Amino acid sequence: MNIVFAGTPVFAAQALQAIIDAGFNVPLVLTQPDRPSGRGMKLTASPVKQVALSHNIAVAQPTSLKLDGKYPLEAAEARVTLAAVEADIMVVAAYGLILPADVLTMPKHGCINIHASLLPRWRGAAPIHRAIEAGDAQTGITLMQMDVGLDTGDMLAIQSCDIAANTTTATLHDTLATMGANMVVEYLQALQNGNPPSATPQPAEGITYAQKIDKAESLLNWTQDASILEHKIRAFDPAPGCAAKVDDAQSFKVWAAQVLSHDASSLPAGTIINVSKQGIDVACGSGTLRITEAQRAGGKRLPVAQFLDSCSLTAGMRLVC
Known part of the structure; x- marks a missing residue:
């Protein structure tokens, strides 16, 4: 089974490493372009890219995947690269780029997302921060079949954890990163064995949005x-x-x-x-x-x-x- 992985930060890198450790074939990784970092503002590879390179996995870093956006040539090139690997599924975790509808359907089994909340609560960019800020007692991970909406796809698996009185975004991030990595490996193993869990539509009530932190x-x-x-x-x-x-x-x-x-x-x-x-x-x-x-x-x-x-x-x- 060919798995394309799309992600950028440490949260995503942990999932990629778990997928590799589980023995799955990952022929291609998509991640954000290198960014200036540190006091010297030196161009630095994302954590996901660092994991990929350490395992000799090909990396694509398009600025956009939208053919009608600002970078159509980059988007077209990335699509050619993606089509060439004939992916069975794409795993997405905190990638940072919008996946157009036609990209979502390129892999045989579509694209699944590791989202750090109990959907439909805290759809959007900063679910970990917003759950703690709101005083939520629980949060968790939702594996979701991606569609063109903002975290609106059907749920494939969901697991919760408590938010303690001393929980910070730093500590909760680490807990959820481990949880998400384990959950996606379990799902991929079930898919490979021909018995993946059935998808469940998200509840129509309880929807909240986790706006990006300003x-x-x-x-x-x-x-x-x-x-x-x-x-x-x-x-x-x-x-x-x-x-x-x-x-x-x-x-x-x-x-x-x-x-x-x-x-x-x-x-x-x-x-x-x-x-x-x-x-x-x-x-x-x-x-x-x-x-x-x-x-x-x-x-x-x-x-x-x-x-x-x-x-x-x-x-x-x-x-x-």
């Missing part, structure tokens, strides 16, 4: 409830992080916090109530949030006790809302 969202709005801010801080770890603004010239990143109280404070939102080695307590629109890990500009992530050695925050100061 850096402008990173600034904490202290007029919000303390629990909402705490969820957001975990959701934006490791990227883009949440920021607390002292004034027009000063800000720092907040990496960890805990809800100290749900009671409304008599102080204006954003007021620093207390500063100690245990944390920086800030009045919110409702409740009090204790910052326990922070980072000043140009510095490292530090527990508050160490962060305060280089940051002169005091009780009574007010953070910008």
